[in-house]
Amino acid sequence: NSLPKPDITALRGVLRTAVQQGAPGAMARVVDHGTMRTAAVGVADRTTGRALATTDRFRIGSVTKTFSAVVLLQLADEKKLDLDASVDHYLPGLLPDRRITVRHVLGHRSGLYDYTNDMFAKTVPGFEAVRTKVFTYRQLLDRSLRHARTNKPGAAYSYSNTNFVVAGLLIEKLTGHWVRTAYEKRIFKPLKLRDTFYLHPGTKIPGRHSKGYLTPDRAGAPLVDATEQTASWAQSAGAIISSTRDLDTFLSALLGGRLTSAARLKQMERMIPVNSTQAYGLGLRRRDLSCGVSVYGHTGAVQGYYTYAFASKDGRRSLATLATTSNNGEVLNTLLATLESAFCGKRAK
Numbered sequence: 085n086s087l088p089k090p091d092i093t094a095l096r097g098v099l100r101t102a103v104q105q106g107a108p109g110a111m112a113r114v115v116d117h118g119t120m121r122t123a124a125v126g127v128a129d130r131t132t133g134r135a136l137a138t139t140d141r142f143r144i145g146s147v148t149k150t151f152s153a154v155v156l157l158q159l160a161d162e163k164k165l166d167l168d169a170s171v172d173h174y175l176p177g178l179l180p181d182r183r184i185t186v187r188h189v190l191g192h193r194s195g196l197y198d199y200t201n202d203m204f205a206k207t208v209p210g211f212e213a214v215r216t217k218v219f220t221y222r223q224l225l226d227r228s229l230r231h232a233r234t235n236k237p238g239a240a241y242s243y244s245n246t247n248f249v250v251a252g253l254l255i256e257k258l259t260g261h262w263v264r265t266a267y268e269k270r271i272f273k274p275l276k277l278r279d280t281f282y283l284h285p286g287t288k289i290p291g292r293h294s295k296g297y298l299t300p301d302r303a304g305a306p307l308v309d310a311t312e313q314t315a316s317w318a319q320s321a322g323a324i325i326s327s328t329r330d331l332d333t334f335l336s337a338l339l340g341g342r343l344t345s346a347a348r349l350k351q352m353e354r355m356i357p358v359n360s361t362q363a364y365g366l367g368l369r370r371r372d373l374s375c376g377v378s379v380y381g382h383t384g385a386v387q388g389y390y391t392y393a394f395a396s397k398d399g400r401r402s403l404a405t406l407a408t409t410s411n412n413g414e415v416l417n418t419l420l421a422t423l424e425s426a427f428c429g430k431r432a433k
């Protein structure tokens with residue numbers, strides 16, 4: 085284990101800063117070669133004042149994208165999917181450009197416009213307008229296709245939730261099941277992820293969970309309890325519920341080679357640079373840390389919840405971090421330092 089030891093004191097300090105910056109609660113769980121450490125600060129519920137527990141469930145937002153990518157990569161291992169085939173080959177007529185391949189979709193290089201840009205331009209009104217709505221995948225895709233594409237297929241990285249709506253359509257076409265069934269049969273059950281559920285279109289998080297609070301755009305305006313929503317705007321792009329324990333289990337299984345073949349994992353980890361410290365593969369982010377370590381996983385931002393879920397390349401060390409607010413860039417940025425504490429140890433910034 086060449087990594088510096090995790091610095092739990094520094095980690096706790098980062099969580100405290102996130103709470104000072106407006107998150108009602110923040111927590112993290114680190115597993116290092118089987119040794120588990122946790123830290124939690126603040127409350128799960130602002131009304132009752134119940135303390136946030138590291139066992140509380142929460143909405144993981146776009147960490148869902150990694151689950152969706154794993155299902156499709158397993159289908160590639162089963163020779164039911166060719167990553168370099170046109171999406172049109174599997175879903176004829178769905179997309180306006182036959183040059184868009186499955187790999188473009190999973191790597192955010194399709195050029196498909198992100199419909200959430202319009203949907204959440206005004207944070208609270210946008211959320212209130214959709215929080216009880218149920219969309220079909222087709223309706224979400226239609227919202228995207230009203231806009232020109234952001235780039236030619238494969239020409240650039242441009243993050244778009246629309247890509248993982250297409251991923252959901254591919255999963256349902258190729259498995260003949262709802263995405264929920266595919267997640268359960270292929271990931272949740274085999275890994276015994278007992279805190280992990282695909283919650284759509286139901287709005288109630290099962291079991292003990294933290295509430296999530298949306299920060300309004302207007303400074304000083306009261307937080308909005310965003311815990312209950314259909315998440316139908318997100319679905320296979322962001323509707324999974326999980327826990328820090330299950331995210332650690334999931335990422336260490338993925339990076340430890342227990343969910344796909346080595347060849348397919350290699351494809352997932354073939355990265356396109358996003359900026360100087362970040363890159364994106366297939367439903368997977370890589371972050372390059374200050375101590376020269378690269379970690380793999382995904383971030384999540386869904387109303388009321390920010391998540392970071394990352395692991396070392398061999399999956400032997402993993403971190404899951406949650407803050408119970410969103411639309412608060414300071415908190416999102418602060419949480420990045422939990423990666424430094426967990427993987428770079430004392431040398432955290």
Ligand SMILES: CC1(C)S[C@@H]2[C@H](NC(=O)CCCC[C@H](NC(=O)C[NH3+])C(=O)[O-])C(=O)N2[C@H]1C(=O)[O-]
Nearest residue numbers: 145146200204207383384385386387388410411
């Ligand atoms: C790239 C991200 C951070 S955003 C993307 C996805 N979440 C969304 O697309 C929802 C965006 C609106 C959420 C809302 N923000 C606003 O309404 C702003 N007006 C809030 O903060 O609650 C997710 O999750 N991803 C993260 C990822 O993949 O890392």
